Amino acid sequence: MKYLVTGAAGFIGYHVSRDLLDAGHEVVGLDSVNDYYRTNLKEARLSLLASHPRSRSFEFHRADLADRNAVRRAFDAGPFDRVIHLATQAGVRYSIENPFAYAASNLDGFLSILEACRERKVPHLAFASSSSVYGMNRKVPFSEADGTDHPVSLYAATKKANEAMAHAYSALYGLPCTGMRFFTVYGPLGRPDMAYFKFADAIMRGKEIDVYNGGDLLRDFTYVDDVAKAVVMIADRPAAPHPLFDPERPLPDRSSAPYRIYNIGNENPVPLMEFIGTLERALGAEAKKRFLPMQPGDVYMTAADTGELWRDFGWKPSTPLARGLERFAAWYKETKQWQ
Helix, strand or coil: CCEEECCCHHHHHHHHHHHHHHHCCEEEEEECCCCCHHHHHHHHHHHHCCCCCCHHHEEECCCCCCCHHHHHHHCCCCCCCCCEEEECCCHHHHHHHCCCHHHHHHHHHHHHHHHHHHHCCCCEEEEEEEEECCCCCCCCEEEECCCCCCCHHHHHHHHHHHHHHHHHHHHHCCEEEEEECCCCCCCCCCCCHHHHHHHHHHHCCEEEEEEHHHHHHEECCCCHHHHHHHHHHCCCCCCCCCCCCCCCCCCCCCCCEEEEEEEECCCCCCEHHHHHHHHHHCCCCCCCEEECCCCCCCCCEECCHHHHHHHHHHHHCCCCCHHHHHHHHHHHCCCCCCC
């Protein structure tokens, strides 16, 4: 089939594009390659795709999602059997410092994608959401049936808005849409703004790592290869109306429109201090820790209920944290990322 993958130079987008090429599909990538984090890593991912054995099946468009004409030109490379929308302005803390960047990318940019999918009658749009939408929820594990009305960061609010926008297009135009709520994705070729990457940088440079809330946090770390596999599986099955939707008692995890939401997480929240110890062993170096209070926009725990993913696909992420961090550390040390 032929796929459009937005955010193809990004962490998850690269792995998804690689897996699609491995499986024999055609991929058109779209990415602005912005400087939210160092662009040499994004360019390295693109170079790997350009040198893939099936690189002739990969086409890349460097463009901003908010540029509707540029998005239309990318769609002219179709028609597409599937659109996988992974491009986003990520980062919880960055959204506090630079809120307008999130409106441009996550709202205007997503609207450009929805409009293009509507105009071109795309059979299925699978799009990135986030575990951040669960916000202040303390009921764990987080289920797709839980409410998401209390976001604690603008980033989370834009992801919740994406889900609402996709549902509206699904209901209005019959556009099949599936949202994917990712839980703390990590692994080789990862994002330098993520905690595990920052920790590795500091550890290898002999500097202190910032440990928030005194280390009393839990995260559902999910290995990127598992995430990429889930994304491809979900994209390949267009959303359909839920047979048990009840308009008198509507639940967040079902709809009369062709719209679905899935959690993609490891279903195993890990205490932050345990995570740091596992990373230290993988890197073969000890961390110097600076304990700090809880940061604005942070949540205490993320924990995925992946029952829906298991019921519909008979699969769920399973890579143990120690194995995933060993693979990350091997890539990190081999490529000398801290230098």
